[in-house]
Amino acid sequence: VAMCADEAxxxxxxxxxxxxxxxxxxxxxxxxxxxxxxxxMADPASVQVRAEVEHGRDIEFELNLVLEGFVVLGDxxxxxxxxxxxxxxxxxxxxxxxxxxxxxxxxxxxxxxGPFPRLRPRTDLAAGPHLGNFVYTKHTTLRAGSKPKxxxxxxxxxxxxxxxVGPCT
Numbered sequence: 001v002a003m004c005a006d007e008a009x010x011x012x013x014x015x016x017x018x019x020x021x022x023x024x025x026x027x028x029x030x031x032x033x034x035x036x037x038x039x040x041m042a043d044p045a046s047v048q049v050r051a052e053v054e055h056g057r058d059i060e061f062e063l064n065l066v067l068e069g070f071v072v073l074g075d076x077x078x079x080x081x082x083x084x085x086x087x088x089x090x091x092x093x094x095x096x097x098x099x100x101x102x103x104x105x106x107x108x109x110x111x112x113x114g115p116f117p118r119l120r121p122r123t124d125l126a127a128g129p130h131l132g133n134f135v136y137t138k139h140t141t142l143r144a145g146s147k148p149k150x151x152x153x154x155x156x157x158x159x160x161x162x163x164x165v166g167p168c169t
Contacts, residue, residue, distance in 0.1 A: 041065075042081075051085075056092060080114065091127070109144075126161075 013019035030049035031041070041047055041061040051067040056075035063081040071085050074092035079085070083096050086103040093110030096102060100114040102123075109127020113119070117131050120138040125131075129142040132149035140154045148154060148165035159165060 062098075087121075 011018070011022060013022050027047075027049055030053075031044050031047050034047075034049065034053060034055070035041065035044060037055060038057055039055060039059045039061060043063050046064045047061055048066045051069050051071045053067055053071045053073070055073040056077070058076045059073050060078045062079060062083075064083075065079055065081075066084045067086075068084065069087035071087070072089040073079075074090060074094065076093050077090050078095045080096060080098040080100065082098055083100045084102065085096070085100075088102050088104065089106045090096065091107040091109050091111070094107045095110075095112045095114075097112070097114030099116045101118045102113070103119065104121030105113075105119045105123045105125070107125040107127075109125075111125045111128065112130040113125075114131065114133075116133050117135040117137075119131070120136075122139040123137045124141045126142060126144040126146075128145040130147045130149065131137070131142075132147075134151050135148045136153045136155075137148075138155045140156070141158045142148070142154075143159060143161040143163075145162040146159045146165065147163070148159070150166070152166040154165065
């Protein structure tokens with residue numbers, strides 16, 4: 001049954017089924033707005049938008065993406081499958097590969113992140129770092145060109161430019 005926008009806005013939730021329906025409608029509106037804004041999505045039905053989102057041009061989303069909080073995406077950002085972005089600011093050209101869990105991350109230039117990293121609040125990335133498999137950061141700044149490629153914990157640290165951290169390939 002088709003319903004106009006005004007009817008949906010006047011609906012209430014008296015049980016879990018109605019609440020789920022309203023949540024689905026709100027998400028569909030947010031996804032639709034991103035699509036109209038030029039964001040390309042492999043499967044719009046698999047994207048959950050629980051955030052206020054600002055974005056540039058030429059953005060790509062793969063499957064099963066969750067956006068939470070306040071998310072800013074620069075031009076040409078690519079987001080792989082099974083990614084969660086919460087309160088992130090990703091600069092132009094940044095690539096978040098599969099299974100990234102990013103919370104409170106700020107990038108200042110193009111970076112490659114993942115797959116499988118967990119970046120916690122106050123992770124600050126200059127242009128050029130490449131964070132690989134199973135990298136975990138918290139309160140960490142990575143300078144230009146640093147490369148913690150895999151299996152690293154970086155906490156409360158400042159990593160100098162062009163430093164390879166841990167086992168690198």
